[in-house]
Amino acid sequence: MRAANSIAVCLVALASSSLVPLALSAPTVGFQETWNNGLLNGWTGGFELEYTNPGSGGVGGSGYLRVNAPPPPKNVGTRSNGAEYFGSWSRPGITSVRMSLSDLGTSDAFLLHLSVGSNASLFQHNVGFVPPVSGWAEYVVDLTQPGDFTQIITPPGGATLAQALDTVQVVLIRHDLAPYVMSPNTAFGDFGVDNLQLVGSGVSVDPVRRPPTTNRPVELAPPAPNPARGRVTLHFTSPVTADVTIRIVDAAGRLVRRELIRGASGSRQWVWDGRDDHGTRAPAGVYRAIAASPMGGMSRSFVRID
The missing domain is CATH 2.60.120.260 (Galactose-binding domain-like)
Known part of the structure; x- marks a missing residue:
C-alpha cells in the first residue's frame, strides 16, 4: 500500500x-x-x-x-x-x-x-x-x-x-x-x-x-581521538563470535578502507592508520566508521584534519 x-x-x-x-x-x-x-x-x-x-x-x-x-x-x-x-x-x-x-x-x-x-x-x-x-x-x-x-x-x-x-x-x-x-x-x-x-x-x-531469535549487533564506541590528525582507534564489542567487517567511508559514502576481523568475540579494537586500501593517505574531511557482523552493527562519524 x-x-x-x-x-x-x-x-x-x-x-x-x-x-x-x-x-x-x-x-x-x-x-x-x-x-x-x-x-x-x-x-x-x-x-x-x-x-x-x-x-x-x-x-x-x-x-x-x-x-x-x-x-x-x-x-x-x-x-x-x-x-x-x-x-x-x-x-x-x-x-x-x-x-x-x-x-x-x-x-x-x-x-x-x-x-x-x-x-x-x-x-x-x-x-x-x-x-x-x-x-x-x-x-x-x-x-x-x-x-x-x-x-x-x-x-x-x-x-x-x-x-x-x-x-x-x-x-x-x-x-x-x-x-x-x-x-x-x-x-x-x-x-x-x-x-x-x-x-x-x-x-x-x-x-x-525479546525472543531469542533477535540478533545481537556489534556495538561501536566513539572513534578516538576525534578530530584526529593521525591514527584513529575504534573500540567495538561483538556479543557473539562472528566475523566483523570494519569500513571507513568518506562523506560521499565512498569506501576508503575495509578490514575483516574473523571470529571476533567480546571487546576488541582496531586502529586505522589514516590510509586507504591502496596505502594512500586519506585527505582531511568527515568520515564514518562502520563495524558490523551478520548480526548487525553501528556507524559513528569522526573528523580527520591536516
Missing part, C-alpha cells in the same frame, strides 16, 4: 501546520509499538515510498512496519503521526528508545538514525544503526547524552535537546550519512521496524518481548 500523504522524509514539509497534532497526548514509560494488528499505526512518510504491514514476520511473528523505497535512490525513512509520542518525554522520565530493525535485502546498505523533537527544533541521533540483512536486531538510543545528537532544525535563539524532549511533535527514523543536515542522503531498498519502546531509567524490557 502506498502512503496517502506526502510528508517528505527530507523534513522540508515538517513546517506544515497540518502535521502538528491538535492536542498533545502524554507519552508514557513502557509504551510499546509492536505492529501486531496488521496496521501502520500512524507511521507514514514520503509519497514516493511504500509503507506496509505484512501481518506476519517481525520480532514477534505477527507483523511489523515495512518501509520500501523503490529505485531510483531517494530520501528514505518514516515518521509517526501517533499521539502516543506527542508531548513531554521529560516529565514521565523517558530516557531511551529501544527498537528492532531489519535490512530486508536492500540494494543499498542502510544507516538508520532516530530523530526527535518538533518542526522547529529537531535533533538526530548521531549513531547510525546497521540492521542485519533479513534478520532482526535491537538498538537503543540513549536520550540522556546530548553530545550524541546533532540539531538538524534549529529555532531562532537556539534550543537544547532537553527542551526538545519536553515538547515532542516529531519522531522520525531515517537513513542518513554524516555530516547531518536537514536533507538526508538518498538510498533505495527496504527496511523493517518493530518492537519500538519508550523506556525510563531503571525500567527493564520485558524478556517475553
